[in-house]
Amino acid sequence: MAFKTEADSEVVERDEWSYSPAVGVGPLRFGMTVDEVVEAAEILGQMKVTELARDYPVFSPTWKVEVHRRGAAPSMPAVTAYVSQAAGLFCIATDAVQGPQVAHGGIRLVGRDLPELENDLIAYAETMDVHLRYTPEGYPGPGDPGVLMRGQPVGQDLRSRPLFMVTRDGAHTEWDSLPSEEYHANGQSTA
Numbered sequence: 001m002a003f004k005t006e007a008d009s010e011v012v013e014r015d016e017w018s019y020s021p022a023v024g025v026g027p028l029r030f031g032m033t034v035d036e037v038v039e040a041a042e043i044l045g046q047m048k049v050t051e052l053a054r055d056y057p058v059f060s061p062t063w064k065v066e067v068h069r070r071g072a073a074p075s076m077p078a079v080t081a082y083v084s085q086a087a088g089l090f091c092i093a094t095d096a097v098q099g100p101q102v103a104h105g106g107i108r109l110v111g112r113d114l115p116e117l118e119n120d121l122i123a124y125a126e127t128m129d130v131h132l133r134y135t136p137e138g139y140p141g142p143g144d145p146g147v148l149m150r151g152q153p154v155g156q157d158l159r160s161r162p163l164f165m166v167t168r169d170g171a172h173t174e175w176d177s178l179p180s181e182e183y184h185a186n187g188q189s190t191a
Contacts, residue, residue: 014110015044015100021146022166024092025102028081030166031088037065037081044078044100045070052082055180058170060086064181069098082179086169091179096152096159104142105130112160114139114151135175145174150182 017026024030027040038047048066062084066077078098082091094102096111103109105128107120118140125132131143141149141162152161163182171177 017100017102019102019104019147019164021144024089025094025164026100028079028089028092030090032083033088034063034065034083037083037089041065041067041079041081044068048077052179052181056170060084060169062168062179064179080181082181084168087166090166090168090177091182092164093150093182094162094164096154096161099161102162102164104144104147107142109142109147109149109160109162111154114149114158114160117149117160148174148178 015026019025022030027043028037032040034049038049041047044067046068048068050064050066052062052064054061062082065081065083067079067081068075069078075098076095078095078100080093081089083089094100094110099110101108101110105124107117107124109117121132121140121142124130125143133141133143135141135149137151139149139151139160141147146165148163148165150161150163151158163178165174165177167174168177
């Protein structure tokens with residue numbers, strides 16, 4: 001499957017990863033250690049591991065594993081994984097342009113125009129008699145509490161950047177577990 005953006009005329013071939021609620025995405029499984037994430041993510045390309053500053057003392061030390069596509073020109077990470085010392089892998093963020101495609105209920109979630117995604121999710125929710133959720137910023141997403149949708153600027157557009165999550169140490173919900181770096185994905189505010 002090829003994906004083309006206005007901001008980048010280069011065609012990006014996307015891997016297709018499966019999502020299993022509370023289990024993981026593609027080769028990444030919730031609860032993995034940093035070393036296990038690095039080993040599993042080698043299928044995509046090069047990795048950079050960074051220890052994050054502890055913004056909140058309730059959370060144990062946390063690492064960010066950025067996975068860049070093999071052979072791609074310098075670009076944003078295709079996947080960013082967040083690993084807590086206490087909970088292991090708890091968050092997998094997929095880049096709107098470089099990330100693998102992941103679907104939920106047959107609906108593609110990565111790199112979508114947000115109003116188009118919202119229309120598809122509403123139709124799915126009505127057909128299947130399930131719920132749909134909105135983040136506090138108003139981003140539409142499936143009713144699954146393990147999927148948090150974010151907006152990522154791509155050229156003049158705002159595209160979908162899903163985060164697949166479980167709660168981490170000291171948090172009550174996935175929203176409470178959101179890494180502070182994801183409030184400003186790609187260096188820009190997503191709110």
